[in-house]
Amino acid sequence: MHSYQREFLRFAIDAEVLRFGRFTLKSGRISPYFFNAGGFDSGAKLGKLAHFYAQAIIAGGLQADVLFGPAYKGIPLAAATAIALAHELGRDTPFAFNRKEAKDHGEGGELVGSPLRGDVLLIDDVITAGTSIRESAALLERAGARLAGVIIALDRQERGDGERSAVQEVGNRYGIPVQSIVTLDDLIQYVAHHNATAPGTLEALQRYRDEYGCASQPPSH
Ligand SMILES: O=P(O)(O)OC[C@H]1O[C@H](OP(=O)(O)OP(=O)(O)O)[C@H](O)[C@@H]1O
Ligand SMILES: O=C(O)c1cc(=O)[nH]c(=O)[nH]1
Structure with missing residues (x-):
């Protein structure tokens, strides 16, 4: 694990x-941990988060004409990361997002921001x-x-429809790179080596990975 990944996990836990606890996921699975990007709820936290995304985008060599953040939690991620890319790297990348319910007045429609064209990099918090x-x-x-790549904060490394992880399935299905800042393996490694969580957390994470983890985990970046 790289030092920026350890730093990111400390930041997200703090x-x-x-x-850590008991959470019901969109998939219906009951998980002993949950990543709620809505908790990056101040300008300083969101700015720091965007810096980690920008670092991971560079580390993964991801290029795009437009950044797209799916509603809802992807919206501030796309906006903040576009700012980080422009300020930190001099890459002024257009960004867009969608509405979950199409608007039927004013400008109307389900899309907001830059027109979607060319290669689009999708930015979200997690893939389950x-x-x-x-x-x-x-x-x-x-x-x-065209969906040209995906960047997420946390790859939960869970099985999708088959034995492979949902991230691997997405990568294969669309023939695109899927980059994450950290993975469940990184989190388990972090919890095992730092006294940052309640007793029993490590074992609960390992049991969850045994139950829902994909057959072979993708390498940690
Ligand atoms: O890989 P999946 O099984 O789709 O799960 C992950 C998705 O679930 C959450 O979004 P959600 O649709 O719950 O909406 P939100 O962004 O409005 O919280 C999360 O932000 C991811 O987008
Ligand atoms: O699978 C989900 O629904 C999910 C998992 C997670 O860790 N965070 C989140 O926002 N959604």
Whole structure:
């Protein structure tokens, strides 16, 4: 694990974005941990988060014409990361996001921000079963753009439809790179080596990985 990944996990745990307990996921799975990007709830925290995304985008060599953040939590991520890319790296990248309910007055429609065109880099917080990414890929296709890559904060490394992880399935299905700042393996490694969580947390994470983890975990970046 790189030092920026350890720093990111400490940041997410301190901000209580990464919490441990009992959580029901969109997929219906009951998870002993949850990543709630909504907890990056101040200008300083969001700015720091965007810096980690920008670092991971560079580390993964990801290029795009437009950044796209799916509603809801992807919206501030796309906006903040576009600012970080412009200020820190001099890459002024257009960004866009969608509405979950299409607007029927004013400018109307489900898309906000830059027109979606060319290669689009999708930015989100987590991938669990991959539903959200598939929905976004269909939306991009309808708009005439191409999903060219995905960047997320946490790859939960869970099985999707088959034995492979949802991240691997998304990568193979669309032939695109899927980059994360950290993975569940990184989190387990971090919890094992730092006294940052309640007793029993490590074992609960390991049991969850045994139950829902993919057959072979992708390498940690
Ligand atoms: O890989 P998946 O199984 O789709 O799960 C991950 C998705 O679930 C959450 O979004 P959610 O749709 O719950 O909405 P929110 O952003 O409005 O919280 C999360 O932000 C991811 O987009
Ligand atoms: O799978 C989900 O629904 C999910 C998991 C997680 O860690 N964070 C989140 O916002 N959603």
